[in-house]
Amino acid sequence: MEQFDTALVLSRVLTSGVVMSIEKNDRELPALERLLTKRTRRSKAILVNSRSAAVHAALTGQDIGHGDTAELPAAATGRDRAFVDWVGVTATAPADGAAPAPAFDLITLTPENAADLASAAADATAPTLVVDLTGLGFGPAAAVLTDDAGVWTRGERLKIFGAFDLRTMWTQEEAEPGLAPGVQFNYRLSPLVAACARMALAQAGTRSAEKTGDTPR
Amino acid sequence: MITDFPSSPLALPDPADLTAELAEFGGAAMIPKEVRRTIFPVITKEDVFNLLLAQRSDAAKVVDGFAEEYRAYVGARRALPTASGTSSLHLALVGAGVQPGDEVIVPAFTFIATAQAVVAAKAIPVFVDIDPLTYCMSPEAAAAAITDRARALMPVHVHGLPADVPALRALADRHGLALVEDASHAHSAKIGDRVAGSFGDAAGQSLMADKNFPLGGEGGIAFFDSDEGYDRAADYLERHGIDYGMSWVAGAFGSSQLKRLPYYDAIRARNASLLAAALRETGLFTPPHVPEGHTHAYNMYRIGLDPAAVDLGDLPVWAVKEAVHELLTAEGVPAREWQNTPIPCHLPFRERSGFGNGYPFTLNPAAVRDHAPTDFPTIVAMLESTVVLCRELRSPVEWERVSRYADAFRKVAARPDAIRKLVAEREYVRPYEKAARLG
Ligand SMILES: Cc1ncc(COP(=O)(O)O)c(C=O)c1O
Numbered sequence: 001m002e003q004f005d006t007a008l009v010l011s012r013v014l015t016s017g018v019v020m021s022i023e024k025n026d027r028e029l030p031a032l033e034r035l036l037t038k039r040t041r042r043s044k045a046i047l048v049n050s051r052s053a054a055v056h057a058a059l060t061g062q063d064i065g066h067g068d069t070a071e072l073p074a075a076a077t078g079r080d081r082a083f084v085d086w087v088g089v090t091a092t093a094p095a096d097g098a099a100p101a102p103a104f105d106l107i108t109l110t111p112e113n114a115a116d117l118a119s120a121a122a123d124a125t126a127p128t129l130v131v132d133l134t135g136l137g138f139g140p141a142a143a144v145l146t147d148d149a150g151v152w153t154r155g156e157r158l159k160i161f162g163a164f165d166l167r168t169m170w171t172q173e174e175a176e177p178g179l180a181p182g183v184q185f186n187y188r189l190s191p192l193v194a195a196c197a198r199m200a201l202a203q204a205g206t207r208s209a210e211k212t213g214d215t216p217r
Numbered sequence: 218m219i220t221d222f223p224s225s226p227l228a229l230p231d232p233a234d235l236t237a238e239l240a241e242f243g244g245a246a247m248i249p250k251e252v253r254r255t256i257f258p259v260i261t262k263e264d265v266f267n268l269l270l271a272q273r274s275d276a277a278k279v280v281d282g283f284a285e286e287y288r289a290y291v292g293a294r295r296a297l298p299t300a301s302g303t304s305s306l307h308l309a310l311v312g313a314g315v316q317p318g319d320e321v322i323v324p325a326f327t328f329i330a331t332a333q334a335v336v337a338a339k340a341i342p343v344f345v346d347i348d349p350l351t352y353c354m355s356p357e358a359a360a361a362a363i364t365d366r367a368r369a370l371m372p373v374h375v376h377g378l379p380a381d382v383p384a385l386r387a388l389a390d391r392h393g394l395a396l397v398e399d400a401s402h403a404h405s406a407k408i409g410d411r412v413a414g415s416f417g418d419a420a421g422q423s424l425m426a427d428k429n430f431p432l433g434g435e436g437g438i439a440f441f442d443s444d445e446g447y448d449r450a451a452d453y454l455e456r457h458g459i460d461y462g463m464s465w466v467a468g469a470f471g472s473s474q475l476k477r478l479p480y481y482d483a484i485r486a487r488n489a490s491l492l493a494a495a496l497r498e499t500g501l502f503t504p505p506h507v508p509e510g511h512t513h514a515y516n517m518y519r520i521g522l523d524p525a526a527v528d529l530g531d532l533p534v535w536a537v538k539e540a541v542h543e544l545l546t547a548e549g550v551p552a553r554e555w556q557n558t559p560i561p562c563h564l565p566f567r568e569r570s571g572f573g574n575g576y577p578f579t580l581n582p583a584a585v586r587d588h589a590p591t592d593f594p595t596i597v598a599m600l601e602s603t604v605v606l607c608r609e610l611r612s613p614v615e616w617e618r619v620s621r622y623a624d625a626f627r628k629v630a631a632r633p634d635a636i637r638k639l640v641a642e643r644e645y646v647r648p649y650e651k652a653a654r655l656g
Contacts, residue, residue, distance in 0.1 A: 010466070011265055050461070050462065066573035066574050088573065171655070184333045185301075
């Protein structure tokens with residue numbers, strides 16, 4: 001992204017005065033969520049402040065926690081694996097002869113491949129999709145995309161002041177049993193960072209299979 | 218308009234407003250609806266310019282540059298910039314040597330993140346009561362909670378007032394415990410000349426956008442009193458693949474704001490003292506207690522109630538508090554409860570699923586308790602007899618605004634009849650009988 005465009009986005013958000021992630025008037029985080037859900041064709045997005053936070057939310061969202069096992073995607077790095085181990089989840093390999101069935105897929109975006117998000121998301125088949133936005137250049141940022149409302153709910157609950165806590169006037173009482181938060185982190189993404197990431201993604205546009213005549217680059 | 222500039226000025230204080238009918242009963246509000254918004258944080262041309270400039274620098278340099286400037290300001294030995302206050306507290310505990318299954322003694326009155334950071338470090342929070350004057354961790358209660366598995370004391374400089382560090386340090390030393398500060402409310406708070414964040418073996422501090430020193434979104438910083446502590450925390454992040462890094466956007470904003478922090482601090486101190494003088498005149502209200510030699514940062518301003526002083530001593534104090542809260546809100550004073558029950562009574566500490574399957578609570582079942590609010594009588598008494606102001610003292614809150622807040626308290630205190638009427642008519646409940654609220 002051009003520095004001028006980043007400058008414009010930063011100035012716009014700073015001028016609005018709304019820079020707090022838990023502010024009712026914030027429009028930046030919902031806007032990034034919309035762009036990501038649209039581009040990945042998933043119904044729900046959980047925004048977080050790092051790649052490891054997204055891996056954590058993808059697992060917690062599926063109720064995979066300490067003492068459980070999960071298959072990791074081939075794209076998982078040594079660092080990702082160390083993190084999953086820290087969470088207390090044991091990585092497993094696909095059963096002999098079985099096709100890989102990871103708990104989440106993993107896409108690492110950079111300015112160079114940002115346009116390929118749509119096609120990469122279309123190829124992803126795991127129940128959740130982790131998109132690492134850090135490489136776009138605005139600091140640690142990531143998202144979990146899913147079509148499963150339960151995954152979204154539990155994933156958001158991993159964040160102190162996640163979507164839930166805001167909707168319930170900051171109470172954590174929950175009508176549905178089994179949805180009480182456990183350990184929680186401040187995995188909230190800043191609106192300023194979200195606004196820059198969204199601009200970078202919007203400018204990268206899409207190079208989806210349809211648009212490029214079935215030759216995703 | 219996209220700007221955060223106020224839409225109209227606030228009228229200057231007027232003595233006639235003090236005796237006008239209460240807004241609750243149809244009178245004019247002390248602070249009219251159109252001018253209630255308190256803009257925070259202050260964002261200047263300089264902030265915007267510095268952020269734009271930061272784009273041309275290496276991201277790591279921007280973040281490290283901020284951390285170094287702020288470390289020097291606080292007077293800590295080492296600093297590790299983070300994505301949030303919660304992550305900074307997690308790292309402070311790790312740096313102080315806290316291990317899975319260890320017990321960390323925390324006040325039961327704080328923000329939930331203090332205790333969640335202990336769980337993040339895979340340790341067990343052991344909750345204790347507070348001091349009735351400072352509302353910070355009671356050294357006596359902490360002493361009574363120390364067991365063989367205790368590893369650290371974690372006081373919170375709550376509302377911005379430093380905890381009793383000399384007593385807690387002595388207690389920690391006697392038992393070989395680490396002292397880890399939660400300085401999230403206490404930017405520029407002091408004991409003598411020393412700044413909060415530099416008292417303990419390690420400290421964590423939130424720099425999120427609603428704190429006295431905000432980084433334009435989310436941010437935090439961990440401080441360490443030793444190179445070993447810093448190294449332990451830094452190695453931990455590497456070894457476990459945890460990404461707690463601060464964005465350069467936050468770092469750049471922080472460097473810019475840091476230059477104005479002394480100004481913000483001065484405005485809050487001025488507003489706090491103006492309000493304290495007004496509250497003392499009312500009888501009903503009492504300002505925060507500040508021990509000799511302590512500098513309160515007034516991230517929050519907790520106001521006490523003394524119903525007997527206005528002949529309401531026969532009513533339950535929590536009902537008087539609810540009525541006062543209602544009357545103040547109607548006048549346009551955004552008074553808050555800020556916590557209505559002790560932290561162990563929140564869902565995550567009642568259910569204790571932790572990372573899943575009860576971990577890390579399963580590591581040390583003897584440290585785990587089911588708590589009722591009344592296990593912490595001083596906290597309950599405080600919650601039942603106080604209301605809180607938050608942004609209302611901060612820059613750019615100008616003289617006429619804080620004067621109007623003061624007048625709203627005067628106006629309400631002059632009407633015990635109205636308070637009595639509301640208590641009789643409404644069905645108020647005790648704070649902890651409502652659903653636990655985070656803020
Ligand atoms: C006392 C206290 N500790 C910790 C935190 C957590 O900080 P953060 O929200 O930046 O993670 C906060 C505030 O949010 C707080 O008030």
